[in-house]
Amino acid sequence: MTDPFPDIQKIIDGFIPAKYTQTRNFENGSCTALSTFVSRGIISTSWIFNAIQARGHALKDCLGILQQLTWRDYFQRLLQNNPDLHQKAMYAEPKGFSRAGLPAALINGKTQITAIDRAIHNLYQQGHIHNHLRLYIASCMCNIAKSKWQDGARWMYYYLKDADIASNFASWQWVSGASREKKYFANQSNINMFCFTQDHKTFLDFPIEQFPLQHIPKNLDSLCFPEYPLHMPQFRPLQLCVDVPICIYTPYNLDPQWRQEQAYNRILFFDYELLQRFPMSLQSLEFIISQALKINAMQFFYGTAAQLQQYISNFIYYQKEHPIFNITGARTDSRDWLFPEVAEVKGSFFKYWNTALRKYKL
Numbered sequence: 001m002t003d004p005f006p007d008i009q010k011i012i013d014g015f016i017p018a019k020y021t022q023t024r025n026f027e028n029g030s031c032t033a034l035s036t037f038v039s040r041g042i043i044s045t046s047w048i049f050n051a052i053q054a055r056g057h058a059l060k061d062c063l064g065i066l067q068q069l070t071w072r073d074y075f076q077r078l079l080q081n082n083p084d085l086h087q088k089a090m091y092a093e094p095k096g097f098s099r100a101g102l103p104a105a106l107i108n109g110k111t112q113i114t115a116i117d118r119a120i121h122n123l124y125q126q127g128h129i130h131n132h133l134r135l136y137i138a139s140c141m142c143n144i145a146k147s148k149w150q151d152g153a154r155w156m157y158y159y160l161k162d163a164d165i166a167s168n169f170a171s172w173q174w175v176s177g178a179s180r181e182k183k184y185f186a187n188q189s190n191i192n193m194f195c196f197t198q199d200h201k202t203f204l205d206f207p208i209e210q211f212p213l214q215h216i217p218k219n220l221d222s223l224c225f226p227e228y229p230l231h232m233p234q235f236r237p238l239q240l241c242v243d244v245p246i247c248i249y250t251p252y253n254l255d256p257q258w259r260q261e262q263a264y265n266r267i268l269f270f271d272y273e274l275l276q277r278f279p280m281s282l283q284s285l286e287f288i289i290s291q292a293l294k295i296n297a298m299q300f301f302y303g304t305a306a307q308l309q310q311y312i313s314n315f316i317y318y319q320k321e322h323p324i325f326n327i328t329g330a331r332t333d334s335r336d337w338l339f340p341e342v343a344e345v346k347g348s349f350f351k352y353w354n355t356a357l358r359k360y361k362l
Contacts, residue, residue, distance in 0.1 A: 021064025101223030
């Protein structure tokens, strides 16, 4: 097996937690660049934090990165407790988001807001957007253009290489006010400050006190209906070794260190039904497959859970805990939580965060 961890460790070695906390909201600020590896289960939030602390950084300097990693776990807990969070508001469905389709200017990266257009083109080319830009785009799409948060979240999920159902859809709920009492707005002055642009006279160039705007800006009037084609490659039929147990991987569990202590049949399961609901771009699929191939003797299966059962029912098989994957009959290994004893999610992120800090005496 080719272990990706040495490259990841280089990132950890050069990471300065205090600088991250001070600059992470800026487009060129310090970041870990590990989001895709976390989303795909190659490493965990807990692994990252422990690796950073092992470098000898003071805990007070690490609280900023710990909080951002905790958001990840919080969203996973939300999905555990709200399996329909991709389509059902956790607080209340925002009023006025009734437009079918998405604003063409945003989808095409032609809003005339430099930072947003740049970010959208980068999404298509690289499969990544800075987290602050994700909030700007979601706010424009939902709170300014009045498109449904579900439609915007599905569009962004399709293109992001670090796409995670929990983080992505819960973030769009947070921005649109579907999971809390207020909406997120950012004006042009805020975008200019954090993205080092000098745009003026855009549809966001108003004092923040004037939001929400009374009317949909003219250049967000035109709507489009993006398509999300799924380009699945052809995989060889499974060839399973008799009397050898099976490890079932998913696009959210590609941990190269999982159950390496003995021989297993190893299968990356692409769930047909899930991919119909949440399709991924070819770029995302290629990344997932490339990482899976680093795990020795990996095989691939694309189909339904029932079809997979036909191949594995006579075997002992294992899965790793994930809110949207629960294969009947599988023995489940726990995921690596930052705060495994804080499982209940009642209220806001900061209630969850403060509970974790108290329980673990941080």
